[in-house]
Amino acid sequence: MTDARIIDGKVYSQNVRDSVAAEVAELKAKHGLTPGLAVVLVGEDAASQIYVRNKGKQTEECGMLSVTRRLPADTAQGDLVAIVKALNADPAIHGILVQLPLPDHLDSNEVIAAIDPAKDVDGLHVVNAGLLANGQPALTPCTPLGSMIMLKETLGDLRGLNALVIGRSNLVGKPIAQLLLQADCTVTIAHSRSRDLPALCRQADILVAAVGRPEMVRGDWVKPGATVIDVGINRVPSRDPVAAAEGKTRVVGDVAFDEAKAVAGAITPVPGGVGLMTVACLLQNTVTAAKRQAGL
Numbered sequence: 001m002t003d004a005r006i007i008d009g010k011v012y013s014q015n016v017r018d019s020v021a022a023e024v025a026e027l028k029a030k031h032g033l034t035p036g037l038a039v040v041l042v043g044e045d046a047a048s049q050i051y052v053r054n055k056g057k058q059t060e061e062c063g064m065l066s067v068t069r070r071l072p073a074d075t076a077q078g079d080l081v082a083i084v085k086a087l088n089a090d091p092a093i094h095g096i097l098v099q100l101p102l103p104d105h106l107d108s109n110e111v112i113a114a115i116d117p118a119k120d121v122d123g124l125h126v127v128n129a130g131l132l133a134n135g136q137p138a139l140t141p142c143t144p145l146g147s148m149i150m151l152k153e154t155l156g157d158l159r160g161l162n163a164l165v166i167g168r169s170n171l172v173g174k175p176i177a178q179l180l181l182q183a184d185c186t187v188t189i190a191h192s193r194s195r196d197l198p199a200l201c202r203q204a205d206i207l208v209a210a211v212g213r214p215e216m217v218r219g220d221w222v223k224p225g226a227t228v229i230d231v232g233i234n235r236v237p238s239r240d241p242v243a244a245a246e247g248k249t250r251v252v253g254d255v256a257f258d259e260a261k262a263v264a265g266a267i268t269p270v271p272g273g274v275g276l277m278t279v280a281c282l283l284q285n286t287v288t289a290a291k292r293q294a295g296l
């Protein structure tokens with residue numbers, strides 16, 4: 001059997017960013033509207049620092065306003081909520097993202113609840129989660145949106161396909177299951193308590209892994225010809241023992257890529273897959289939010 005087609009996140013995310021940039025240029029020219037995205041980062045988490053810098057850079061490259069609020073790790077809950085509320089009231093800001101995870105002493109549910117649902121470009125507010133579950137227009141979490149673009153570009157019509165989502169987070173597992181259901185897939189959500197996960201995987205035409213466990217999904221779990229979307233971003237020690245001893249790491253997904261690509265029909269790589277789509281869809285959501293707020 002030939003190896004799986006690689007679903008290239010660089011290509012698809014560039015397409016999304018090009019269309020966002022074109023839409024931003026038109027909003028500025030026709031309506032004098034510059035979409036603005038505020039990202040709030042609390043603490044010094046190294047991975048989050050990189051993500052946030054990247055988000056700011058790409059926001060500006062698309063012609064939008066980027067505001068990054070960096071707060072110390074010991075920021076009080078009340079101060080964080082007050083900052084979110086100030087951003088809610090700021091007419092130059094159309095999208096607000098509070099980078100997760102937050103330091104342990106902070107209650108992320110309360111912080112997310114403070115975001116104006118109209119500016120909730122992460123799609124995490126219960127209003128947006130509820131609208132999505134109801135099949136009504138919502139701001140939808142970015143990783144699920146990006147994954148669906150890749151699936152539709154790869155497979156076309158998803159109707160009737162068996163989709164297995166491993167992971168039940170509010171950020172990825174639950175919303176992607178909703179989107180797959182809307183696309184008329186037969187959807188199963190598996191999680192850490194599911195029995196015989198390999199057998200569930202082997203029935204899946206679409207396999208979405210979003211568990212955060214490095215290379216957990218093995219090649220012999222994959223149904224031949226299936227489409228595999230790997231949402232995991234896990235740091236593991238470098239392959240080279242000397243480099244590993246120096247603390248060097250590499251990034252792997254939740255799927256054992258080399259094994260799975262010998263069986264799957266198509267697969268997203270890590271890095272270079274879904275992660276790139278997440279940021280592109282954040283930009284898209286910011287434009288969507290700005291247009292709705294402006295009544296366009």
Ligand code: GUN
Binds near residue numbers: 097101142
């Ligand atoms: N941390 C990792 N991914 C995300 C994301 O999509 N949104 C937020 N807010 N935090 C994250």
